[in-house]
Amino acid sequence: MYQHNGEEIFVIDGHVHLWDATEENIQHQGGEEFIQCFYDYHTTFTPEERQWDIDEYRKYGADRMVEDLFGNAAADMAIFQPTYLTDFYDEGFNTTEQNAELATEHPERFVLNGTFDPRDGEEGLEYLEELHEKYDIPGVKLYTAEWRGDSKGWRLDDEDAFEFLEKCQELGIENIHAHKGPTIRPLNRDAFDVKDVDDAASSFPELNFIVEHVGLPRLDDFCWIAAQETNVYGGLAVAAPFAQNRPGKFSEIMSELLWWLGEDRVLFGSDYALWNPDWLVEEVLEAELTEEHRAEYGVEWDLETKKKVMGENIADLYDIDIEAKRQTFEDDEISQQFELEDHYASEEPAAADD
Amino acid sequence: MSTQTSDGPAPARAAVRDQLDRVTDPELDRSIVALEYVDAIEIDGGHVSVDLTLPTAWCSPAFAWMMAVDARDEIESLPAVEEARITLHEHMHETEINRGVNEDLSFAEAFPDADGDVAAVRAELDDKARVARQYDAVEALLEAGLDARAIVDVRLRDLEYVDGADSVSIYVRDSSFAVTVPEAPLERYLEKTREIGLVSAPADRLFRTPEGEPIDPDSFDLVHRRGRLAQVNMSSQGGICDGLREAREGRLEETAGD
Incomplete structure (x- = not known):
């Protein structure tokens, strides 16, 4: 939990990966371009002394990930968002199965999401059922710009996609995370267009649509859709690290999001290992809205809002009981490993002492 | 260096620059001159050559195309200009774009595989x-x-x-x-x-x-x-582009310093 002016903020990192972009795993030039592009985003928005070198960035492994996320208790929990890219990477870049190894080792700390791709047809529906049965996934991460053979992408408002969304609804997979954000070479920019979320969200009011990267470079289209569809949420990955080297822009983007979506529908995510919560959480929580933006938009980045954005909002979507988790973390394996037992016990209410 | 030919006066560098200043990065709505995408302007009689570099090698091909075509058209609208040649550098599709723009092809002709309409x-x-x-x-x-x-x-x-x-x-x-x-x-x-x-x-x-x-x-x-x-x-996307460009330049400098 992040200690902020004497208050504790429970942080759920809503967007993390455990990827493998080693040269042995790359089977298409696109795989190399993709990791190089990720690395450009990493260096652009990471303080110089916290930047990784490209080799550790290709594959960092489970132990390092656990330490980065939880070692200094910057994050308390994290949600795996898979990115398959099986045309580019032999074993996939960051699949549910790869994530599952770590997620099942620490089920209290990780939420494991799955995915679907409507272009996989009947086989894809079966795979979704399999993920549901095997891992009881509460959500999916979707990558509409993923290449599959000759296809350079798909849309959430396609008839085929609706069939998969119906299946999600039927299986109780409620959280639909769609990457709608910056183009990543070599993927097609227009395949990340956010407009298809509109029809999908109004057609499936029982599902939650989390637009990762708040639609950038289409923040305007995203906010306008979210203003009308109350089951649309904004994931802060990519916007969050602006706090570190573009604080004025962070203030402006956050002000817009709070104005259009309100404080209940904005969700924190680091996009690990694009950026590392071990410094990012602090940057975001210590960031301030400028005087001008607060006056112009009439919104606040105050303690209550921070608690919601950093954990409470996504806890609602994933039925996570934050107080119960805090108690569990007083002596779970990870707290023992990093000697965080006191950290989680420190604010225990007196009534629970006996 | 601008030179004179017998065909008539060469366009002034300032006039060419002013025309280029009218060309915007369509995603940011800012002038390509202000954004420092223009590396060089060469004037040889009625022939003008412009070199452009965008913040990343993978800037949308459609955007790169628009900027290159607009730069060509704006310069060629000057009476003293006979022909403008645009050379885009360090872009993953520079070959297709440079050929298309300088041979007056349409986007669909330059990119036969592209779906979507510029x-x-x-x-x-x-x-x-x-x-x-x-x-x-x-x-x-x-x-x-x-x-x-x-x-x-x-x-x-x-x-x-x-x-x-x-x-x-x-x-x-x-x-x-x-x-x-x-x-x-x-x-x-x-x-x-x-x-x-x-x-x-x-x-x-x-x-x-x-x-x-x-x-x-x-x-x-x-x-x-x-x-x-x-x-x-637009300004948020501008922040991302600026940052990526700085990162790229930083890396190039490091490589050069090795």
Whole structure:
């Protein structure tokens, strides 16, 4: 939990990966371009002394990930968002199965999401059922710009996609995370267009649509859709690290999001290992809205809002009981490993002492 | 170095630069000169060559195409220019773009595999630029004391340019009175509406919703907010582009220093 002016903020990192972009795993030039592009985003928005070198960035492994996320208790929990890219990477870049190894080792700390791709047809529906049965996934991460053979992408408002969304609804997979954000070479920019979320969200009011990267470079289209569809949420990955080297822009983007979506529908995510919560959480929580933006938009980045954005909002979507988790973390394996037992016990209410 | 040929006077470097200044990065709505995408301008008689580099090697091919074509067309619109050659550097599709632009091909001819239509992409970004520019124009009218009802009702015929002054008079309430506003934000907005043919007849309402419709006074605040949002979107993307360019330049310097 992040200690902020004497208050504790429970942080759920809503967007993390455990990827493998080693040269042995790359089977298409696109795989190399993709990791190089990720690395450009990493260096652009990471303080110089916290930047990784490209080799550790290709594959960092489970132990390092656990330490980065939880070692200094910057994050308390994290949600795996898979990115398959099986045309580019032999074993996939960051699949549910790869994530599952770590997620099942620490089920209290990780939420494991799955995915679907409507272009996989009947086989894809079966795979979704399999993920549901095997891992009881509460959500999916979707990558509409993923290449599959000759296809350079798909849309959430396609008839085929609706069939998969119906299946999600039927299986109780409620959280639909769609990457709608910056183009990543070599993927097609227009395949990340956010407009298809509109029809999908109004057609499936029982599902939650989390637009990762708040639609950038289409923040305007995203906010306008979210203003009308109350089951649309904004994931802060990519916007969050602006706090570190573009604080004025962070203030402006956050002000817009709070104005259009309100404080209940904005969700924190680091996009690990694009950026590392071990410094990012602090940057975001210590960031301030400028005087001008607060006056112009009439919104606040105050303690209550921070608690919601950093954990409470996504806890609602994933039925996570934050107080119960805090108690569990007083002596779970990870707290023992990093000697965080006191950290989680420190604010225990007196009534629970006996 | 500019040189003279017997065919006539060569264009002035400043004139070429001014033409290039009219070309915008369509996603950011900022001049490619201000964004420092222009590396070099060479003038040889009526022949002008321009070198361009964008912030990343994988900038959308459609955007790169638009900037290259616009640069060519703007320069070739100068009477002294016979031909403009554009060379885009360090872009993943530089070969297709340079060939297409300099051989006067269409986007579809230059990129036979591309799905999607460059005209539609341009129209969408033009609309976003219009909405963002409208915000500044409307702010100027608000500052001059006009209210929502008066602003949504302003028509093209209500504007009166004052010679020699950087301001415009706007007649409101059936020409019962006029306010004076700075010309720059209004002109920048009108330049875009002219470009897309949205506001042209004297009776046309000046200001529009993002969808291009006249604005209902009750939704004035929301439309104005959407203008602000369009600006924030563009400048946020500008921040990402700037950052990526800095990272790329930093890496190139490091490599050079090794």
